[in-house]
Amino acid sequence: MPVEGGSGRSDIIIYVVSDSAGDTGEVVVRAAVAQFHPAYADVRRAPFVQDEGTIERVLIRALSENAVILYTLVIPRLREYMAMRAEEMNVQAVDLLGPLIESLERQTGSKSRQEPGLNHVLDADYFRKVEAVEFAVKYDDAKDPTGILKADIVLVGVSRTSKTPLSMYLAHKTYKVANVPLVPELKLPPELFKLPKSKIVGLTIGTHYLNIIRKERLKALGLPDNASYATTTRIEYELEYAESVMKQLGCVVIDVSHKAVEETASLILETVRG
Structure with missing residues (x-):
């Protein structure tokens, strides 16, 4: 089957x-x-x-x-x-x-x-969509940082700010999207600082809301929800780091707290269109 x-x-x-x-x-x-x-x-x-x-x-x-x-x-x-x-x-x-x-x-x-x-119907728009979806998969989570310079939109944010779902949703709108996780212990790709700030969108989220989401994610993976990943202290540390990076980049920042993917995507498109 x-x-x-x-x-x-x-x-x-x-x-x-x-x-x-x-x-x-x-x-x-x-x-x-x-x-x-x-x-x-x-x-x-x-x-x-x-x-x-x-x-x-x-x-x-x-x-x-x-x-x-x-x-x-x-x-x-x-x-x-x-x-x-x-x-x-x-x-x-x-x-x-x-x-x-x-x-x-x-x-x-x-x-x-x-x-x-x-x-x-296999028209030009359909092929653009397929190409954009393949792009989003290939350049998800900065697995290959060379995609950053090829992207129409680059999303940055801490873990569980909907970077991947947003990348896929926007791909279905034919936008080539790369996303970069902001983790204090990981060095940022230098390509990120070569982009026009108009192409970068920062995603942030409320501490309490992210705490809930991360605990649920740990449960879904069969892990204890008191792991460092979901503690308030760790989340605050990551969000402060992410805020400093976004200020360096000079990009627009969108708070995804309590927003559906479609709503956030609409705000992103308003930003990049102009």
Whole structure:
């Protein structure tokens, strides 16, 4: 069964089932999960589903893991099979596209084309998005600092300020984003000081809020929540260091406390556009 992702402990498991790539479903899932931050969701894709057998295997796994399914199945027989079997097995399954397609068919008086993946027509914009996503993965957490000078946007901030989720979200808007963790014990990449400050965005967060997020992250990893990483003293030290770096860089600083990824991304785009 072609299920992608799925590693580590989580608060909730969500399967995104699609007869295409599953991009639409995953974006919707992550937007919904953001409303329950700092709860963690393990989002697993089952893309390019073409038969009932694959659906059956996903349902069995979802049942055994008490998971939720969100599906974006365009082909009617697959959509109907998912709805029928999910109800019979008492698995929570949400049909994202079906009701809307049916409403549009009634409104327009014509049948849908029933072709998966039409929103991924291979045009220039699609290729730019793919390139931006690959860029975000390659230059995440300053694994390769050469990406800093190639990026449209560079995000800097301490751990758990949503640098990676923001990089991926902005990549889907076709922006090439690199991000750099600010850790007092690590030397900053010299490339960071060669950038125009208009390309750099600093991310900060309230001490109390970060303390909660880091404790939850440690729990999710099966570690004690009293580790140094999550102590108030350590967090304050890191935030003071990050503030000094951002002042050196002269960049815009955004407080991500209590903000969803989409809200922060919107503020970032306002900043870089100008």
